[in-house]
Amino acid sequence: MNKFQSRLLFAIIFLIIIVFLCMGFMLGQFISSLITNSAEHGTSVEKTVQQVWIALIVCLGIALVIILSLIVRITTTYTKPIDAATKAVKELAKGDYRARTYEDHISAAGLLGQSINIVARNIEEMTKSYEMQHDRLHTLIENMGSGLLFIDSKGYISIFNRTINEIFKIDQDDLMGQLYYEAFTHKEIVTLIEEIFMTERKLRRQIHLTIGSEQKDFEVYATPILGANVEWKGVVLVFHDISDLKRLEQMRKDFVANVSHELRTPITSIKGFAETLLDGAMNDREVLDEFLTIILHESHRLQVLIQDLLDLSKIENKGFSLNLSRVNVRELLENSLRMLRSKAEEKEIQLELTVDDLTTVIEGDMDRLKQVFINVINNSLSYSPNKAKVAIKATNLSDDVEIQIIDTGIGIEEKELSRIFERFYRVDKARSRNSGGTGLGLAIVKHIIEAHGGAVQITSKVGEGTTVTIRLKKEISSSKIE
Incomplete structure (x- = not known):
């Protein structure tokens, strides 16, 4: 029992005592009056006692009614609101901030309930705000x-x-x-x-x-x-x-180093042979012809490198656009093979072209696609041994045309495949340079195919050969042309 309840019980007892004292005093006065009247009128004692008992019972009944009324009044006014307030506070302590209690603006208990409800509402609002902030912070951290x-x-x-x-x-x-x-x-x-x-x-x-x-x-x-x-x-x-940033930074450094090396090599050769000729070697006709041939070869190599760099820069530029037209697949591949026929004959390599009868035309840039297939087929010829075979197959799919270039060359190790489309990346660096490659061909191929909304993939096994698979859309949506 808390202090308030003790005081309330004491007040009730005190009121009951006051009521009984008042009723006793009134009852005493009534009995005294009754006895006096009985003596004066000669009424019997039994009748007087009977009247006293009746008066006593009536007084006790009245007292009981008054006491019960006081108890109900006190309970309604104080005890129930306080119990409700106590229950609400316990619920708040448990974390149920929606708990509310009785309140009014008259009694002290009602004002107490009002204060508790205000506190509960404030806590509920603060809790909701906290939960909202917590959810936001959790979402931010997690994502x-x-x-x-x-x-x-x-x-x-x-x-x-x-x-x-x-x-x-x-x-x-x-x-x-x-x-x-x-x-x-x-x-x-x-x-x-x-x-x-x-x-x-x-x-x-x-x-x-x-x-x-x-x-x-x-x-x-x-x-x-x-x-x-x-x-x-x-x-x-x-x-x-920052792994990707580091990789891109390394690619940039490699690109600068490779460009410097690729440019320095032919320029050094041209300069050296030109100086030798000027020092008197030009008087020997045979030496003159040999040196001028080398200078011409190196100049051509330098021109090819610069052209590839310009092409790659143009393709990667956002302003690059395709000159689209209806391209016959068989005609495209035959024109590409015609440019490489002499190289294949030098190495006695058999070129085999197979075009699906259902494969007719696609939408694309004829010149750029021709550049793609010349690059890819030329690589197959360069890395295939003499008297080998290079097969080109075109297959019709639902929305695409799939073209495969299959060789039986030296192949590529699996660890090299992920970097094969990087600029200046060479699997066999010495052989690539001897064959006249710039290391930019596959990078250009990848960008051109992606500009057409297509995809290029390379699979290979060392010693068995390489397959380059190119998929081109039959119809190119405008969003793919950039």
């Missing part, structure tokens, strides 16, 4: 492209997002509540976290990690979390995957 990791002041992992699991290929149960140096085996990450704990300063660092069989580069933002009164809360780390 951000970078990995987020929070480590508390004791070194335990308490918050992380889905990207962290995907990056490090670690299950959620293996991270939550684990010490950071037990969850991560990478020395670079452990060293970085320890440095934050020791220095309590922000860090931004690039790290290279081996995750499974993959090499990954990350830019890591790490910062200490300090609360009120500079209280240490923990460390937040954000892992931003």
Whole structure:
């Protein structure tokens, strides 16, 4: 029983005593009056006692009615509202912020209920706002492209997002509540976290990690979390995957280095032979013819390289457009083979063309597609041994035409296939240069085919040969032409 209930019980008892005292006093006065009247009129004692009992019962009944009325009144006014308020407060304590109690603007208990309801509504609104903010923050953290990791002041992992699991290929149960140096085996990450704990300063660092069989580069933002009164809360780390940026940067460096090398080689040859001729070698007719032939060959090589660079730059430019027309597939392939017939005869390579009878015409740029097939077939001829066979097959599909160039050449290792369309990338560098290749042909092929809305794929086995599969749309939508 609380203090309020004790006081209320005391007040009720006090009122009952007052009522009984009042009724007793009134009953005493009545009995005294009754006895006096009996004495004066000679009424018998039995009758007087009977009247006293009747008066006593009536008084007790009246007193009981009054007491019951007081109890009901007090209960209605104070006890029930307080019980309702107590129940509402208990529900609020349990987390049910929709709980409400009785309220009015007259009694103190009603005002108490009103105050409790105001508090409950405020808490409910704050809870809804908190839940909304929590959901937004959770969605943001879970769907951000970078990995987020929070480590508390004791070194335990308490918050992380889905990207962290995907990056490090670690299950959620293996991270939550684990010490950071037990969850991560990478020395670079452990060293970085320890440095934050020791220095309590922000860090931004690039790290290279081996995750499974993959090499990954990350830019890591790490910062200490300090609360009120500079209280240490923990460390937040954000892992931003920059592997693609690093790869593109390396490709750019390789491209510049390769262009410099490819340009330097023919220019050095031209310059050297020209200087030799000027030093007197030109007087020897045989030497003059030989050197001029070499200079012409190197000039042609230089011209081809520059033309390929210009073509690739033009194709990659957003302003590049196709000169579309109806292209007969058989005619396209026959024209391409005609340009390479002499090279095939030199190596005694058999060229075999098979065109499906249902394959008729496609929509495309005749000149660009011819450039594609000359490049691809020329590669097959270059990397096939003498007296080999190169087959070209065109097959009609529902919406596409599939063209395969199949050779029985040296083949390509599987690890090389992913880079085969990179600029200046060569599987056999020495042989490619000797054959006059610039290393840009397949890069140009890929861009032209994609500009037509098609796809190109290469499959190969070392020692068995290579198959280049090209799919071209019969009809090109305007969204594909850029």
